[in-house]
Amino acid sequence: MPGVIDLYRVRGPLFAGIEGRRDRAVYSIIGAPLDATSSYRKGQRWAPRYIREASENIESNGYYVRGPVIEDLAMYDEGDIALPHGDAREAVDRIERVIGEVAGEDRVPVVLGGEHTITLGVLRGLMAAGYSPCVLVLDAHLDLRNDYMGEEVSHATVFRRVLEQVHPDKIVYVGVRAFSEEEAGIAESRGEVEVLYSWDVERMGPINAGTKARLVLSGCRHIYISIDMDVYDPAHAPGVGTPEPPGLRPREVLKILVEAIDDRVVGMDLVEVTPPYDCGGITGVLVAKTIQEVLLALEASRRHRRA
Numbered sequence: 001m002p003g004v005i006d007l008y009r010v011r012g013p014l015f016a017g018i019e020g021r022r023d024r025a026v027y028s029i030i031g032a033p034l035d036a037t038s039s040y041r042k043g044q045r046w047a048p049r050y051i052r053e054a055s056e057n058i059e060s061n062g063y064y065v066r067g068p069v070i071e072d073l074a075m076y077d078e079g080d081i082a083l084p085h086g087d088a089r090e091a092v093d094r095i096e097r098v099i100g101e102v103a104g105e106d107r108v109p110v111v112l113g114g115e116h117t118i119t120l121g122v123l124r125g126l127m128a129a130g131y132s133p134c135v136l137v138l139d140a141h142l143d144l145r146n147d148y149m150g151e152e153v154s155h156a157t158v159f160r161r162v163l164e165q166v167h168p169d170k171i172v173y174v175g176v177r178a179f180s181e182e183e184a185g186i187a188e189s190r191g192e193v194e195v196l197y198s199w200d201v202e203r204m205g206p207i208n209a210g211t212k213a214r215l216v217l218s219g220c221r222h223i224y225i226s227i228d229m230d231v232y233d234p235a236h237a238p239g240v241g242t243p244e245p246p247g248l249r250p251r252e253v254l255k256i257l258v259e260a261i262d263d264r265v266v267g268m269d270l271v272e273v274t275p276p277y278d279c280g281g282i283t284g285v286l287v288a289k290t291i292q293e294v295l296l297a298l299e300a301s302r303r304h305r306r307a
């Protein structure tokens with residue numbers, strides 16, 4: 001029987017306000033507060049707490065996903081990984097070790113960044129746990145430079161390192177609209193990379209774009225999702241490290257996601273939220289809503305498979 005303390009105690013912020021139980025968890029919420037290499041706006045290290053706080057203050061039902069609500073999910077909020085602020089390589093190594101353990105215990109890591117560089121550590125951790133997932137990336141950028149200002153492990157190079165060191169079965173980008181010539185060349189020359197540019201999404205509409213992404217992922221045994229919040233138009237997500245107008249609208253992004261994904265997802269990250277540059281909490285509530293809609297889509301897919 002719950003005591004008075006359970007009625008009146010407040011702990012947190014915790015993702016969606018849910019403390020959860022680790023021994024029963026399917027999803028592990030983990031913060032990776034890194035902003036070591038941010039080239040324009042810094043402050044991604046403040047994002048995990050900011051996202052949790054916003055997530056405690058939105059409603060728990062889905063927008064496109066009907067049925068499950070967020071309280072139905074077996075979630076556990078692990079807290080944040082302690083990361084050194086000036087050392088991206090050491091941070092990536094620590095993330096790899098933590099995620100390797102979480103995935104090895106059969107939980108799906110839901111990682112709150114942090115700059116985009118953290119994705120390299122999460123994917124390495126999943127590989128250490130025996131997964132070789134396809135990767136669905138929502139991002140305004142390709143992040144395929146070989147180095148950025150001499151740094152090889154950086155938010156601007158993260159998927160070049162992923163291609164070299166992690167070898168996913170396939171990478172599918174959605175919403176890309178900003179890249180250098182070098183990056184476009186890499187994307188074109190690698191057979192495992194598919195790009196649905198922002199203008200493709202505009203032409204096809206979100207349902208067809210989601211269906212296209214699903215088709216590309218159809219042969220994949222496992223899927224990893226990386227969502228850079230700058231995929232949204234800066235009007236909807238101003239609090240990001242490198243905003244790039246014009247971008248996708250919230251209903252487009254959510255529709256694409258729910259069309260494209262299912263319970264083959266073994267991990268995800270939400271990156272580049274930069275609270276000091278947010279306005280009125282817009283980016284905070286949108287990132288919380290995005291995570292929630294994805295988790296509900298995965299839960300609906302699990303239920304459908306069991307039925």
Ligand SMILES: [Mn+2]
Nearest residue numbers: 140141228230
């Ligand atoms: Mn980006």
